[in-house]
Amino acid sequence: MSREPQTTESGYEILVSTMDLRHPLLRRLLAGWLNAAGPGGLPDHDFADPQRLDYMQGQIVIFDAVPQSGAGLRFRYRFVGAPLVARRGRDVTGTWMDEHTDAQVARIGPQACGTAVQSRRPVHVRARREIEGKSFALEYLVLPLINAGSGVIDRLAAGQIYPSDVPTRPAGDSL
Numbered sequence: 001m002s003r004e005p006q007t008t009e010s011g012y013e014i015l016v017s018t019m020d021l022r023h024p025l026l027r028r029l030l031a032g033w034l035n036a037a038g039p040g041g042l043p044d045h046d047f048a049d050p051q052r053l054d055y056m057q058g059q060i061v062i063f064d065a066v067p068q069s070g071a072g073l074r075f076r077y078r079f080v081g082a083p084l085v086a087r088r089g090r091d092v093t094g095t096w097m098d099e100h101t102d103a104q105v106a107r108i109g110p111q112a113c114g115t116a117v118q119s120r121r122p123v124h125v126r127a128r129r130e131i132e133g134k135s136f137a138l139e140y141l142v143l144p145l146i147n148a149g150s151g152v153i154d155r156l157a158a159g160q161i162y163p164s165d166v167p168t169r170p171a172g173d174s175l
Contacts (some may be wrong), residue, residue, distance in 0.1 A: 011128040012108045014115060018124045018141065023161045025056055026141045030122055033143045033157075042120060044148040048157040050079065056159055058083040063097065063156045065117055074098060075113045078155070087162055104129075116142045117153045136166050 036043035058081030065073045075097040085091045100106040116123040125140040145155040
């Protein structure tokens with residue numbers, strides 16, 4: 001499959017190929033997702049159990065994909081790992097991704113999640129972000145999950161890798 005980015009905007013690259021995953025934890029997450037695929041070709045919600053994914057060291061986010069009448073899907077944060085909350089300075093659990101305080105996340109995040117739902121495939125996102133005056137390379141892997149009862153993709157799991165030298169933020173101060 002082509003490595004060409006689907007979208008490049010504001011330092012973000014959404015890739016429909018996972019061949020260039022750089023971080024070993026994301027490669028392991030992808031391998032686990034592929035191995036957990038059921039008869040419908042996708043893993044179900046059980047895959048995203050934070051205890052099952054403990055090797056991700058809390059760098060997991062789980063989203064609900066919520067149908068909107070006439071407007072497609074919206075994505076709500078269902079679970080955010082504690083290290084990611086510390087990096088961001090606040091817990092966004094229960095909020096909508098498209099209302100994120102960071103305009104880039106509010107724009108690009110739903111696009112990446114929507115691509116994973118539509119394609120029924122993992123989506124690799126790379127970003128170059130400036131945090132406190134320093135540039136960092138970040139990497140994400142978005143994985144669609146099905147509801148075992150309906151076969152509908154209504155949840156996504158995402159591994160988010162921040163380099164260890166990205167500063168954490170005081171509570172209430174978001175990235």
